[in-house]
Amino acid sequence: KNQVEQSPQSLIILEGKNCTLQCNYTVSPFSNLRWYKQDTGRGPVSLTIMTFSENTKSNGRYTATLDADTKQSSLHITASQLSDSASYICVVTSSYNTDKLIFGTGTRLQVFP
Amino acid sequence: SQTIHQWPATLVQPVGSPLSLECTVEGTSNPNLYWYRQAAGRGLQLLFYSIGIDQISSEVPQNLSASRPQDRQFILSSKKLLLSDSGFYLCAWSDVGIPEKLFFGSGTQLSVL
Numbered sequence: 001k002n003q004v005e006q007s008p009q010s011l012i013i014l015e016g017k018n019c020t021l022q023c024n025y026t027v028s029p030f031s032n033l034r035w036y037k038q039d040t041g042r043g044p045v046s047l048t049i050m051t052f053s054e055n056t057k058s059n060g061r062y063t064a065t066l067d068a069d070t071k072q073s074s075l076h077i078t079a080s081q082l083s084d085s086a087s088y089i090c091v092v093t094s095s096y097n098t099d100k101l102i103f104g105t106g107t108r109l110q111v112f113p
Numbered sequence: 114s115q116t117i118h119q120w121p122a123t124l125v126q127p128v129g130s131p132l133s134l135e136c137t138v139e140g141t142s143n144p145n146l147y148w149y150r151q152a153a154g155r156g157l158q159l160l161f162y163s164i165g166i167d168q169i170s171s172e173v174p175q176n177l178s179a180s181r182p183q184d185r186q187f188i189l190s191s192k193k194l195l196l197s198d199s200g201f202y203l204c205a206w207s208d209v210g211i212p213e214k215l216f217f218g219s220g221t222q223l224s225v226l
Binding site for chain 1: 121154155156157158162169172201203205211213214215216217218219220222
């Protein structure tokens, strides 16, 4: 069964600190993996996308990594800001059906001053 | 540029009442359209997706239905709401060429009482 699991479920950090969110998936065959940021009460917004051949992708203070062998991805946030408080969702697409995305349940990040 | 509009933002409805949520996309043609539901503390669940007018696939059997009367209009409906229909509903679109990159609307928070 194609699944996407994220950890931790929630995370609290102080402003200025770094953090890393994890995503493990069992989706096969793999097409791509996206990280989305979802502010409370809003729709998710895409942060990064990685295909099988990509190991690292950055978007400002966000850096995503992908290990296609172990089927793991991480999202690293550097020098966190209060505005980083949101849910971060890992989404994987299977090349069998690129119209159907497989969503993780997300990591709820809270950044405190 | 492309934009997606979803309304209403919040809705409180009694059990057994009908439902109609609307979503329109501007700035693109023949988009893939999606309805997702996000229950509290859970991941996004795909409800319906459409690759064209009157071409709608249902992912989860339930008392909800979707219609696409125009190319860029997607409507989520119910004849009689259940308590379990409460949740955060998100409309999304993607380009036919890049189906895995979703652009989400701002969401509708539905409370069925």
